[in-house]
Amino acid sequence: xETAATLLQPLLEGRPRAVARAISWMENGHPGAxxxxxxxxxxxxxxxxxxxxxxxxxxxxxxxxxxxxxxLAEGKKVGILAVDPTSPFSxxxxxGDRIRMGRIATEPGIFIRSMATRGALGGLARATQDAIxxxxxxxxDVVIVETVGVGQDEVDVVSCVQTCCVVLVPGMxxxxxxxxxxxxxxxxxxxxxxxxxxxxxxxxxxxxGMKALSCVRDWDPPAMRTVAGxxxxxxxxxxxxxxxxxWLKAHGGFEAKAxxxxxxxxxxxxAEESARAAMERAGTGRVAGLIQAIADRTLDPYAAVAEVxxxx
Amino acid sequence: xETAATLLQPLLEGRPRAVARAISWMENGHPGAxxxxxxxxxxxxxxxxxxxxxxxxxxxxxxxxxxxxxxLAEGKKVGILAVDPTSPFSxxxxxGDRIRMGRIATEPGIFIRSMATRGALGGLARATQDAIxxxxxxxxDVVIVETVGVGQDEVDVVSCVQTCCVVLVPGMxxxxxxxxxxxxxxxxxxxxxxxxxxxxxxxxxxxxGMKALSCVRDWDPPAMRTVAGxxxxxxxxxxxxxxxxxWLKAHGGFEAKAxxxxxxxxxxxxAEESARAAMERAGTGRVAGLIQAIADRTLDPYAAVAEVxxxx
Numbered sequence: 001x002e003t004a005a006t007l008l009q010p011l012l013e014g015r016p017r018a019v020a021r022a023i024s025w026m027e028n029g030h031p032g033a034x035x036x037x038x039x040x041x042x043x044x045x046x047x048x049x050x051x052x053x054x055x056x057x058x059x060x061x062x063x064x065x066x067x068x069x070x071x072l073a074e075g076k077k078v079g080i081l082a083v084d085p086t087s088p089f090s091x092x093x094x095x096g097d098r099i100r101m102g103r104i105a106t107e108p109g110i111f112i113r114s115m116a117t118r119g120a121l122g123g124l125a126r127a128t129q130d131a132i133x134x135x136x137x138x139x140x141d142v143v144i145v146e147t148v149g150v151g152q153d154e155v156d157v158v159s160c161v162q163t164c165c166v167v168l169v170p171g172m173x174x175x176x177x178x179x180x181x182x183x184x185x186x187x188x189x190x191x192x193x194x195x196x197x198x199x200x201x202x203x204x205x206x207x208x209g210m211k212a213l214s215c216v217r218d219w220d221p222p223a224m225r226t227v228a229g230x231x232x233x234x235x236x237x238x239x240x241x242x243x244x245x246x247w248l249k250a251h252g253g254f255e256a257k258a259x260x261x262x263x264x265x266x267x268x269x270x271a272e273e274s275a276r277a278a279m280e281r282a283g284t285g286r287v288a289g290l291i292q293a294i295a296d297r298t299l300d301p302y303a304a305v306a307e308v309x310x311x312x
Numbered sequence: 313x314e315t316a317a318t319l320l321q322p323l324l325e326g327r328p329r330a331v332a333r334a335i336s337w338m339e340n341g342h343p344g345a346x347x348x349x350x351x352x353x354x355x356x357x358x359x360x361x362x363x364x365x366x367x368x369x370x371x372x373x374x375x376x377x378x379x380x381x382x383x384l385a386e387g388k389k390v391g392i393l394a395v396d397p398t399s400p401f402s403x404x405x406x407x408g409d410r411i412r413m414g415r416i417a418t419e420p421g422i423f424i425r426s427m428a429t430r431g432a433l434g435g436l437a438r439a440t441q442d443a444i445x446x447x448x449x450x451x452x453d454v455v456i457v458e459t460v461g462v463g464q465d466e467v468d469v470v471s472c473v474q475t476c477c478v479v480l481v482p483g484m485x486x487x488x489x490x491x492x493x494x495x496x497x498x499x500x501x502x503x504x505x506x507x508x509x510x511x512x513x514x515x516x517x518x519x520x521g522m523k524a525l526s527c528v529r530d531w532d533p534p535a536m537r538t539v540a541g542x543x544x545x546x547x548x549x550x551x552x553x554x555x556x557x558x559w560l561k562a563h564g565g566f567e568a569k570a571x572x573x574x575x576x577x578x579x580x581x582x583a584e585e586s587a588r589a590a591m592e593r594a595g596t597g598r599v600a601g602l603i604q605a606i607a608d609r610t611l612d613p614y615a616a617v618a619e620v621x622x623x624x
Contacts, residue, residue: 041612057367129613252461255607262606266599266614267587273617274586275579288579293569294574300353301441301577302346305585312624 003235004035011036012043014077014139016111022138023113026130027123034111037130038221040137047079050241051158051187052146054167060191063228064146065236070234071142073107079111079135079211083128083147083157111135125156129261132161139161156268159186160261163244165237166208167191171197185220188244191237195225219247316347323348324355326389326451328423334450335425338442339435349442352449359391359448363470363555364458365498366479375479375540375549377457380422382546383454389421390394391447395440395459397470423447423532437468438580441573444473468580471498472573474566475556479503480519482511499533500556503549507537520585594620 007025022040025033050067052060061082068078100239115128135143145161158164166187192203194243207223224240226233248254279287290307293299320338322330334352337345362379364372373394380390427440440457447455457473470476478499504515519535534553538545560566591599602619606612 016395034618035615038612041609045609053368055367161530178529258607259603262603262613266606266616267615269617269619270590271583271587274590275583277621278582278586291574291578294578295570297353297357300350301574302349302580303580305581306346308582309586309589 002032004031004032004039007032007036010125011040011138016222019079019111019138019311020113022134023131026134027115027127030149037133040134045136047132047140047143048134048163048241048245049132049145051161051164051186052144052167052189053155053158053164055165055169058167058169059228060146062089063191063226063234064144064192066226066228066234067144067238068110070231070238072107074142077109077111077139079132079140079143080123081128081131081135081143081145082112082115083124083145086250111140111275121177123268123272125264126272128157129265129268155186156264160264162248162255162257163188163241165189165191165241167193168203169194170203172198188219189221189237189240190223191226192223193226193228193286195233196227207269218251219244219253276312278308281311314344316344316351319344319348320351323352323446323450331391331423331450332425332444334446335439335443338446339427339439347423350597351443351445355449356445357448358418359444359452359455359552360557361444361448361473363468363473363476363498364479365457365476366503366505367465367481370479371540372458372479375503375538375546376456376504378538378540378543378546379456379550382543382550384418384419384421388453389423389451391443391452391455392425392458393440393443393447393455394424394426395436395457400606414563423452432528435584437576438584440469441577441580467498468576471532472569472576474555474560475500477501477503477553479505480511480515481506482509482515500531501533501549501552502535503538504535505540508539513538530563531556531565590620590623593623 002021005019007022011022022036024030025036052064052067054060063078064082068080071078113131115124115131132143132145145157147158164186166189168190170192190207192200204223211221222240224233224237226237228234248257282290287308290299290304294301294304314333319330319334323334334348336342337348364376364379366372366523376392376394380392383390425443427436427443444457446457457468457469475496478501480502482504502519504512504519517536522535534552536545536549538549540546560569599620602616604612606613606616
C-alpha cells in the first residue's frame, strides 16, 4: 500500500502522477495526508506563486496559458491551479478540465489541475494552498493560481500569493466596477486584457480613480495592457511580475506575504479540523438530530452548536 | 444598555432600525447575538425567501429592484440582502450601498442591506442566514437574497432559499457557460435578462443542453425572459416564483429545503465557533507563535492545528 513515505520520493523527483495523487490525498483527507505534508514541508519555498483573478469572461484562462507558454519556452516548469468554486455541482470541474485540455497541450513541465471543493466545510482555500505547496516541493518553478475573483475563498487564496494580477477588460459595466473596488487591495498588477478593444483609456482612468480611493501602499500597482489571444503584452507582464518579485525581496515583502499566507492556512485549516473534531465527538446520530431540530424550529442554530461544543 | 430582550420588541414590531441593529449584532458577534437569535427563533417561518444569482453584469440588482417594486405595489414588505463578498476590502459594501440608494428609494416596506464578511473565519454565509431570519421574524413578507453566483459561500446561501433564480444574459462567453454548469443544480428558475438583445434563443438552447447533462429533478426549472430595465416579464417571473412555491408545498419541498438550510447553518456556524473556541483555549500569543512557525517553515499547518486542537 502507498504511504506518505513511499509517495514522498516520486513527489520530490517531480513526477506528475505523484503530484496529482498527493493533491488528491489532501483534497480527500486521505489518512496519510498530514504526514505527507509534514514530510514535504522542509522542501518548500522555492516556487514563485502568481495569482490571476478577475471577472468571468475577462480572459484569465487564455492569459494564464500564454504566461505558461512563455515560461515553458524559458525552460521553466509551470503548475496551473484553476480554482473552480462551482465544482461541487454538476460538471463544473470536469467541464473546466475539458476546456483546458483543448487549450494547452499536455506538454512536459506543465501541470494543470482544477481545484474543487468536495467537502462540506469549505476546504477550497485550504486544498488550493496544499496544492501550491506540493507543486513547490515537487520542484515546479512557477505556480499560477487562476480564479474568478469574487468569492471570499478565492480572494483569500490570491491575496497571499507572491504577485496577484487582477484582470479587467474594456467595456464592462457598473457591477464590474464594484468587484474592482473589492479586489483593489489585493492587486499587485492590473492587467487590462483584450486591450485591442475600445475603452482601454476609460479602464485605465477607472483604475486610477479606484487607487485614489484606496489606502496608499508602498508598491503602486501598475496597469499593463495585454491581448492574451495573440500574446501581445504577455512578455511585458511577465517582466512586471518579476519586477514586483524583486521589489518584494528588497522591501521585506516576502516575509509579510508568508505570514499572511500562514495565518490564512492556519485559520482555514483550524475551522475545518475543529468542526470535524466536534462532529466526531458528537457522533453522526446526534448531529443529525440537532440539524432536524433546527429545521423543525425547536432549536436555534447557535444553541445547537453550543450543545456540540460543550461535549468534551 | 440595549439587551437582546429590549431589542426583541421593536424587532418583532418590524422597526427597520431595530432590524438593522440586530443584523449588525449578528455580523459583529455582539454579546447579545445568540440570545437574540434564540428569542426570535420561535417567530420564524412566514417569509418567502427568493435567491437571485448569476454572473456580474447580468442585471441582478435591477431585476431585484423590479421584483421589489412589484411586491411593494401589492402591499408586501420586501427585504433585500445584497451579498457582497468583496467587501472586506476597500469600499465594496459602501460602493454597493451607494449604487443601490440611487436605484431604489428608501420607501417604507423596503429594507436593503449589503452583507459583508468582516470576520476572518468566513462568516458571510452565516451572517446572511441570520439576516434572513431576522427579517422573517420582523414580519417581512419576502426576502430577496441577491449575490454573484460564483463563490462557494454565495452558492451555499442561494442553494437553500425557497426559490433560486439564476440570471443569464444573451451573448456571454465560454466562462459564463462553466458557471452556468456549476449553478445548474441550484436553479429553480432560469431568468434570461436583457432578453431584447440578440441571442436569446441561443441561451435557451444552452439551458436545455445543460439540463440534459444534469440529473433529472422533479421540478423542471423553466427559462423566463425579462428586460429588467423596463420591467418586461417581471410580473410573469413573480408568477413563476409563486408557482414554484406552491409546487414545493405540494411535494414536501419546503421540508427538504428547511433541512438543507439547517444543515448549512449548523455546519458554517460550527466551523466558525469551534475555531473561535480552539483559539481562545490556545490564547493569542500561542496562536501568533504557531502562525510565525508556519511562516518560518519550522512547522507545517496541519501539525500546528493538531497542536491547538490537543489543548483541552
